[in-house]
Amino acid sequence: MPNCIKNSDGIFIPTCVDTNNVTRFTGTITLTDEIVTATNNGSGGATNSLTPNGTPATVNVTVYLQSIKKSTGEMTLNTSDWLDLNLDIPITKDLSGALYVLVEHKSLAPGQTFAYRYDPTNGPQFYYFSQWGQPVNNAQLLYYAADVHNTPIAIPFTGSASDNTIPYGQTDVVSTIPIRFGAGMRLIGMEGDMIIHVLIGDPNDIQNYASWRELLYYVLHIEPVTGTWTVTEYYKGQPYTYTNYPLFLYEKRGVLNGIWDDPHGRQQLYVSYGNPSDQVCTNSLAVQGHRFNAQGCEMTGGYQIYFNEPTAFGQIEYLYQISKLTRGSLSGEYMYRMLGDANWSMPEPFSAVRREVVVPLDPTTNSYQVNGTVTGPNGTPYAVHFIIDTGAYTVLLDQSIAPYIGFTDLTTDPRCSPCGATVAGGATIQVTCCTVSNITVEGQLSKDNVSVAFGTQPGPSLLGMSFLNSFHISTDATDGSMTIAP
Numbered sequence: 001m002p003n004c005i006k007n008s009d010g011i012f013i014p015t016c017v018d019t020n021n022v023t024r025f026t027g028t029i030t031l032t033d034e035i036v037t038a039t040n041n042g043s044g045g046a047t048n049s050l051t052p053n054g055t056p057a058t059v060n061v062t063v064y065l066q067s068i069k070k071s072t073g074e075m076t077l078n079t080s081d082w083l084d085l086n087l088d089i090p091i092t093k094d095l096s097g098a099l100y101v102l103v104e105h106k107s108l109a110p111g112q113t114f115a116y117r118y119d120p121t122n123g124p125q126f127y128y129f130s131q132w133g134q135p136v137n138n139a140q141l142l143y144y145a146a147d148v149h150n151t152p153i154a155i156p157f158t159g160s161a162s163d164n165t166i167p168y169g170q171t172d173v174v175s176t177i178p179i180r181f182g183a184g185m186r187l188i189g190m191e192g193d194m195i196i197h198v199l200i201g202d203p204n205d206i207q208n209y210a211s212w213r214e215l216l217y218y219v220l221h222i223e224p225v226t227g228t229w230t231v232t233e234y235y236k237g238q239p240y241t242y243t244n245y246p247l248f249l250y251e252k253r254g255v256l257n258g259i260w261d262d263p264h265g266r267q268q269l270y271v272s273y274g275n276p277s278d279q280v281c282t283n284s285l286a287v288q289g290h291r292f293n294a295q296g297c298e299m300t301g302g303y304q305i306y307f308n309e310p311t312a313f314g315q316i317e318y319l320y321q322i323s324k325l326t327r328g329s330l331s332g333e334y335m336y337r338m339l340g341d342a343n344w345s346m347p348e349p350f351s352a353v354r355r356e357v358v359v360p361l362d363p364t365t366n367s368y369q370v371n372g373t374v375t376g377p378n379g380t381p382y383a384v385h386f387i388i389d390t391g392a393y394t395v396l397l398d399q400s401i402a403p404y405i406g407f408t409d410l411t412t413d414p415r416c417s418p419c420g421a422t423v424a425g426g427a428t429i430q431v432t433c434c435t436v437s438n439i440t441v442e443g444q445l446s447k448d449n450v451s452v453a454f455g456t457q458p459g460p461s462l463l464g465m466s467f468l469n470s471f472h473i474s475t476d477a478t479d480g481s482m483t484i485a486p
Contacts (some may be wrong), residue, residue, distance in 0.1 A: 069368030376405025392464030
């Protein structure tokens, strides 16, 4: 119990400064056997050695909760998903004001913030709230609830338009209220990070940001299917990985396209969303708890890839259905048939791993950092943390790494020689240059026979151009991330 003080009777009374005007509870502290215990109708308590001289004592006190810990969370979805997210918002008795649910998407709408609202007639809606921190006219009215303790609820929490709020009880302890975010919104075209802020503010003083209380910060990572992929497919239980034939998916003018180089040549791919009608399943739709449950639903999200290729047996059609997509992998099933046949083959599983690496900009160091492995003469991969340096003409390693990868003595090893290395800023340092068998970054980008330099002074390992010159490098102007692709 913080900030303990002593009263005139020599009894220590725990108190907490009520700086945020939030929840308090009144209870009894009993001091006995060097132990102080605070209880309040099951709300919890604390113990401490505060009893003077071992004398039992009971003191009536009021204890204030200094603050509510802001809830945070994140989730990864893909652009073919429907968004139906249930958010639990922490709430206490003494919190008061209007509840705002504000949304940012910095790559699609830089500088703009939108207010998310729900009403029983129109369902979920997004309204323009601010531009570069400046609220629009009447932004103060774009609250999710005028009173945080009477928050509207979304169907199917209730089916009555006249009963669309829950009066949350004025409790003395922390509890939560539910907000249903999205309510089946489709994420087509929404790739990037969607950031959700749930706050309490004063509608009469909307620009007094110091008075706002953020209760929840939630990030949705919405992954696109575009990129370069290495595919593994199964045929009659046997896996076949096409390492030398990457699958390339891209978007042009809002339309998904693709190319797949395979042993028969370059195939043009036709890529579409698994449910282009943008409809939610209606067969066997039921309300289960506070969510819709589509039982036996065959209209799933995902992507479909179609192409046909010439073979010695004639034209064969292929249909790949992607049902799961994460930041670095995808999976699903594929089928095939002779062109003109009515029936497809039995589905077979396939999966793919993304070949490019997306590296976020580290705001604390203003650098790009990746994990990798270096394999030297002893053939054993050694884990190395790299800082990406496009101004360094070679990979620079700390010389302490050398013995672990098979270079026992850099001064006498015939595979190495003294040289100079240019690093960021144009500086040249004296180093020892060698060639390593392989460098692999994030388990996805790999290059053999890479020239490296071992520095004479301790320092970070730099991933320079002797590795990077085999890859395409680009940066995203909206979030600063770097993409390294084959």
